[in-house]
């Protein structure tokens with residue numbers, strides 16, 4: 001029996017049981033394909049990171065004695081389509097069995113299911129052996145429950161994996177969640193430690209991508225590609241995080257600052273989403289660092305980080321599989337506006353947006369609060385159509401894969417699911433941005449003003465959003481206070497606020 005095993009570009013899990021020992025009857029197949037470069041317009045650094053990660057992974061497997069067929073983007077045999085490539089290989093090598101790992105994206109899952117249905121030889125789909133919950137575990141957990149909030153699933157996951165629990169099964173530190181301790185503004189102290197960067201020369205690969213006509217977004221310094229792409233490099237980044245950043249992670253998790261794109265965030269999302277690092281090894285490394293040095297690393301920092309991976313990341317994946325494919329169509333607030341052009345250039349006078357978008361174009365990265373409370377918040381307040389918002393987020397970030405991008409964007413950020421993921425829309429006026437950052441002090445606009453040419457656009461947009469969506473949101477218990485404040489604004493001013501907001505929505509690129 002000759003088996004063909006497919007390895008997708010985000011399945012670079014060296015610890016998978018497939019690779020325990022080489023088998024002469026197994027051929028592994030990996031390919032750089034236009035199908036994957038073209039389903040959306042990706043950031044150039046994202047394409048480079050995935051291709052480099054795949055190339056290194058295939059070399060490592062080969063060095064361990066596995067037989068790997070690797071097709072580059074310009075390989076003659078490469079038909080640029082997964083199904084066509086697999087069909088050709090099966091014929092050419094007299095394959096008698098086909099195997100693949102559970103894809104994380106719905107479109108690939110469907111494509112491979114259909115492929116296998118039509119296949120004359122037996123096929124088998126196995127786990128990717130990466131996540132800490134099964135695809136449909138969350139769906140089963142929430143079955144029959146009214147609310148599908150993250151916190152209850154997170155506590156279940158803590159208990160299931162016995163993480164951060166004391167001998168009696170109670171949460172270490174006496175609380176399940178230390179989020180309330182994690183809301184500090186960062187004022188330059190402690191200094192952000194220098195980042196490990198790998199500065200690879202990727203000129204040849206960038207030339208290949210361009211020569212093949214792949215359309216990308218964003219910027220790259222091809223002689224100094226900074227991201228880690230191998231397991232050793234990922235472990236170095238993890239080590240840097242545990243030793244240098246973790247002591248401050250939770251405290252400044254929600255902070256924003258001019259010219260500080262990373263602050264104390266781990267930048268591990270690409271490493272985990274490509275499965276080069278496993279979520280469990282990341283969590284265990286962090287908990288070990290805490291046990292080694294509890295004086296320097298407090299439980300609130302550790303719990304805050306573990307929650308992101310064991311809680312949010314697994315929850316988001318579970319919601320994706322519970323709610324696809326309908327999640328892709330949702331638009332609860334019926335937003336129809338186009339995405340402002342400045343999302344593709346960073347050219348706006350609003351400093352917070354110019355910082356978040358500029359760094360996204362430069363680094364293929366923005367941290368969570370930039371994604372949620374700056375770019376996501378502005379798109380939501382400007383009533384932008386969720387599909388356009390999704391397209392942007394799916395392309396621009398190095399870690400963007402639909403299973404994690406879509407629930408975060410449509411659900412958490414744009415409230416397009418009507419409250420399945422977030423209990424209320426994540427909206428804020430300039431006041432919140434001013435509280436958490438230093439952006440406003442260097443901005444063209446005045447964060448204190450609601451009307452007038454120099455008034456912060458977030459302010460009028462915020463109140464307008466509440467007014468526009470009064471029928472759908474007023475009865476949300478978590479929004480009562482917002483509506484009471486809105487109703488206290490003098491009607492004349494409320495009218496002026498609305499006029500300004502409508503102008504911003506229609507002419508966002510002028511701001």
Ligand code: FAD
Nearest residue numbers: 265266267268269308313367368371372399400405408413
């Ligand atoms: P850290 O702040 O260091 O957090 C550690 C890890 O926790 C991350 O690496 C990530 O694996 C996990 N994590 C934290 N929050 C989330 C979350 N909400 N969902 C899933 N995992 C989480 N994350 C992606 O990996 N890919 C995406 O395409 C993506 N799109 C997003 C779109 C929007 C609109 C928003 C609001 C968030 C999105 N996120 C996405 C979640 C989060 O912003 C990123 O995981 C995080 O910024 C990655 O940077 P980091 O590794 O430095 O994270």
Ligand code: SF4
Nearest residue numbers: 350352430440443456
């Ligand atoms: Fe952003 Fe408004 Fe602050 Fe300017 S004033 S940085 S637009 S929040």
